Amino acid sequence: MKEIEWVAVANNDDAFDGQFYYGVSTTLIFCRPSCHSKMPLRKHVSIFSTLRSAKDAGYRPCKRCRPEDLIYTHPNTQLVNKTLSIIELQLTSPLTLKDMAEQLFVSSTYLQKVFMKETKVSPSRYLTNVRMSKAKHLLQHTDLLVINIAQSVGYQNAAHFSTAFQRYTGDSPTKFRTKVQ
Template sequence: MNEDFMWEAVERCDSKYDGLFFYAVKTTNIFCRPSCKSRTPDRKNVLFFKMSREAINHGFRPCKRCRPDLHELPDEREVVAGARDIIEKEYSSPITLEKLSKEVGMSKYYLQRTFKEKVGLTPNQYIARMRLTKSKELLKESSLSILQIAYEVGYRSSSHFNVMFRQHYGCSPTDYRKICHRENI
């Protein structure tokens, strides 16, 4: 990749090139990702580096806005897969977007947007769906009470569980269990 091409990416703040190269500004001793929204520097004051470590070794400090030192941006599919794994393992625990974003190493806004693009649901909608799917299995296959199932899948009250279940499936958990038992007779 030649410097003219990299410079064009910097001028456009093009995130497609994040992680492929970094640029440093000689007058400020700061280096950034190509997508950084900081004011575009004069071309004559810019150096390019393939790795953030190279820029640091040359005495440049990471930008506080785009944080090029934290990590190279992972593939969006990896971020979403990591978030889904966490949700599928921990759906019965309180999971906040804040906690989830820290676990996968992304801002909560980036995670929310990317997750919705790839999965078609927000992380919170996905958590709710996991809880409801598991509760449906437990209603069908276990003798646990409705309250026990609500707690087991991560709801903190049976009334909230009942409301969510009814909204999603069109009947109460009790009615669903009765229907399942009738079908098994």
């Protein structure tokens, strides 16, 4: 076991979840690094890089941290959730991938990679989806001017908004509005 792995286990460090699992020889149970189960003695701990290798070695998954549960296995769920709340809270500002990455203290490349892996879309695409579905809702259900709708979904400029909207839906905002009303 590497020192860093032991430190991760000892500190229940969720940053290491998904990177490795640890088994405790006295119970034959294996856990994620973040598991808050009773702290094992170091000499009883074995490190496994995959679920498979832990199981092949005769260990059973812990019922508490559920290392096999996909939702919990991904080390990056937290990062994605934080990204989603940034998008939700800052939808009216012209948010970019770089802005989001900076707020999360990670690189744009890393955020992009993790987000894609977890959600199958890029953060920018997700942001556009949220913007456009809100814009569609406002066009359909309110009498707000297009410029106001543009601003409330993060575009400072009505023309940029219209171009993006048309690219996304195939219709200009005005045309979309006449279609749905």
